[in-house]
Amino acid sequence: MKGILAFIFIFGVIVVVHEFGHFYFAKRSGILVREFAIGMGPKIFAHIGKDGTAYTIRILPLGGYVRMAGWGEDKTEIKTGTPVSLSVNEEGTVTRINISEKILDAASLPMNVTAYDFEERLEITGLVFDECKTFTVDHDATIVEEDGTEVRIAPLDVQYQNASIWGRLMTNFAGPMNNFILGFVAFVLFFFLQGGVPNYMTNHVTVAEGGAAQQAGLVTGDQILAINGEKVSDYDAIASAIAKAGQDATSAPVLTVEVSHEGQKKVLDVVTKEQEGHYYLGVSPILKTGFADKLIGGFKETLSTSMLIVRALKNIISQFDLNKLGGPVAIYQISSQAADSGWGVCLAFVGYVVH
Incomplete structure (x- = not known):
């Protein structure tokens, strides 16, 4: 049930926010929006607003749509003799x-x-x-x-094709633009819930509750200087050293970790923990907790995700494979997993999938 609710929330929010972008700029451009629907299938509620738009709620809570006069398949047909x-x-x-x-x-x-x-x-x-x-x-x-x-x-004067060129461009672009804004808001909210933005540029770490590092005596804010004699200066280097140590291991490897705690250096032997064939030290990047850091982090994550989507689309076009096209089924599967990790993770997933 939690997975279904997460899917409805994620898929519904994405589609409705996307369609609202088309709706808003269509109205601003003088285009008649004949219907703004939340959900799909048979309607269970309908109301015609003073603006002439029919606002409907439909029985299947899966997204929604905007029906603009003269756009796409929008036509009124009455057969002779009807x-x-x-x-x-x-x-x-x-x-x-x-x-x-x-x-x-x-x-x-x-x-x-x-x-x-x-x-x-x-x-x-x-x-x-x-x-x-x-x-x-x-x-x-x-x-x-x-x-x-x-x-x-839908008289001609309120149809899509009779709006200004600028109005039509903005009406078309508004959906993707709203997706970008939604992604930014979702990431910023996630970073606020998480307490900050991961800082991969430093070797200061966040220590996981109950993890191997905590059991060895590390605390959040400690600085990892070296692993197995290999100096590390940022989190990517830490992750690389841990992966290297566990690459050919048949049991949980013991890592020699040089740590700086409040300016005092010490060397610890840490027994890693195994999970699904991988070995973990139990640390993650330290968080930047400033208000501006969270806003900037949200923007950077949104921009980065957008570029990933562009590259993924290029790969799909150049190396087409039906297995790469996840669609709603893939969204359902991943949103179910996200729901198990909490609604904060669902927010982050909205940020990633909205593009």
Whole structure:
């Protein structure tokens, strides 16, 4: 259950934040957003806002989507002869076209449609009680589609292709931009929860609770100067020395570790701990705990992750392999593992997968 909740949280947040970027800049560019949906499948809630957007919640809590007038597959199609019901105001203008089987207006007029134009002329023509009539359709009229979803019609002046070039560019770019912002926020929150940003440029270390280093007497903040006589100046060198010592070992190797504790040097023999075939000293990079460090660390991690994704895409294109395409299934598997490590790790995973 925890894994499912983590997947819904991670996948849902990523998609909704991405789609909100398209939504926001579409509205700013004068493009009608006909529907903003949270979830997929049959709707369980719908409300048309004053801005003309139908806000819906759908039964499957997996992401969402934005439906913009004139963008992609967005079309209103009524086959000739389709029975509809029309809601008409006092001026004789159509305010709602209902092509579903739901009755929303008891005073509506039944019609069998023979022609319509909801983009330019804003008219609908058909047989009303065996008499052919044409009605003017209000610019802000709604149409109730076959599945019962009520959305605004899409006249040409509010369609995507009639927005400015700048507006269309920003509407397209807004989704990836929101992904970058979400990644930054997720990493910064993770670093705040963690207490700081790992500093790989120093040989000062954080000592794991119950690990081999702690049992040998090391404490967080100690400085590792050498391992098995090999001097180390940063965390990468520490990790490399540990890996080298355990490379051909058949049992947990004993490491001779030279340590500086509050300015005093000492040499310790540390018995490493084995886990899944690997040997661990029980240390990790010391954390930089400053407020600015966490913000800068979040930005750097987001930028680094973005570049990793770019390189991964290049590899997929040059050496295509279906096994490299994880998709939602891979996200579910990894998010389940992240959930076992706590919601802080889930935040970090959002930062990595959002790109």
